[in-house]
Amino acid sequence: MAEYDYDLFVIGAGSGGVRAARVSAAHGARVAIAEEYRVGGTCVIRGCVPKKLLVYGAHFAEDLRDARHFGWDVPEQCAFSWPRLRDNVLAEVDRINGAYTSTLESHSVEIIPHRATIAGPNEVLLADGRTVTAERILVAVGARPHVPSCPGHEHGITSNEAFHLEAVPKRILIAGAGYIANEFAGIFHQLGAHVTLINRTDVILRGYDESIRDRLLQISMTKGIEFRFNAEFAGIEKQDDGCLKVSMSNHEPITVDCVMFATGRVPNTEGLGVENAGIQLDEKGAIPVDEDSRTTCESIWAVGDVTNRVQLTPVAIREGQAFADTVFGGKPTRVDYGCIPSAVFSHPPMAGVGMTESEAKTKLGSVKVYTSDFRAMKNVLAGRNERALYKMICDGDSGRVVGLHMIGPDAPEILQAAAIAVKAGLTKDAFDATVALHPSMAEELVLMR
């Protein structure tokens, strides 16, 4: 008889946890997975997937205006139904949630619909009062939005609630200037809201290439999105008419209908019980792990956002896969964190892989930078004065492409393919040796000067 109830107990059915559970079960392990909310996690339920669908929905605002230049008669006032978009998006979320659930079931993974906490190195306490044992435990509980602890913060929402709004707010203030802030600024702006983005520093999207993020800032401002920089959040006051008065340092207060916090995400480790297995959290509340995602407790691993390595779904999935293959598949695998492409689904979107120009200069000394600054053909005919910018950063000695960054229509779609070349270590010459595919925006990749 087996000594433990399960070979593997996974806490959290998000991207990392589901992949690890499914693949471990496929390798023959007896697996249970606990989820306190809905199978799918942040990405599927309240992140990447519904966000991208809202981005598509919002983009029609521009597309419909542009369509007139392409000969279509589009009424001045096109009717838009937020409840219809919202409900269709939420229905798609339900569908994917169902697909994830059936994948787990078809792999004989037991789904436990409760919160689970760690009671010991091999013990998990379930919210229904049961304690179960497992030879190995995988923590994949993700992260949640950080909300600054200012007076009146309870009047604000986070991206979690944004998908369920009754209506598009007339005026929204978004706190933060990272991924979520810029993506939702684009969505709400296209859907007709007056958007103000405030940030404690004077940069948006810190970590992204300077020229690319400057271009996004310039385009966003031209569209009418307002920015307030060096603005430390001081508080929110709810007024008699229901409006929210937001105070901040260095700027006059702003009155809006909705405040959304997009000020980073914190690991979901509160009350998780990791101390019961002798695990100490780091200063950000994340679970420290080694290259194999193993914690300091030898029967416990952790993957995804709870480890605060790279907060991206495909990375969590790879970590979950590597864990399962290493521990149950007899195939030791480690995640390669080099050259991870990422995108911001702003309007227009931006995407990048590898080093930014300033990073490359610091690390390599000698670098060569090539750019292409152009107006997409479609924008020209539409009379849309919005320029795309592609930037390639190369090692000055070898010519190897060490970074590629872009902003413009479909940038994430184009970057994913180009990232293969960057990951493969190709040089600028290899790009130049490739004949342009004309007319396309992607051809600029092989025409950069």
Ligand code: NDP
């Ligand atoms: P980001 O880390 O991207 O941005 C956080 C923003 O909030 C920054 O502008 C930062 O300012 C500011 N900020 C941070 N802490 C505080 C604080 N205590 N008080 C006030 N402002 C603060 O976080 P997001 O919330 O936008 O997204 C979280 C993560 O989720 C991202 O890092 C990303 O990994 C992932 N994500 C990925 C997406 C994608 O791949 N397309 C989409 C959405 C999220 P400053 O930098 O100026 O200090």
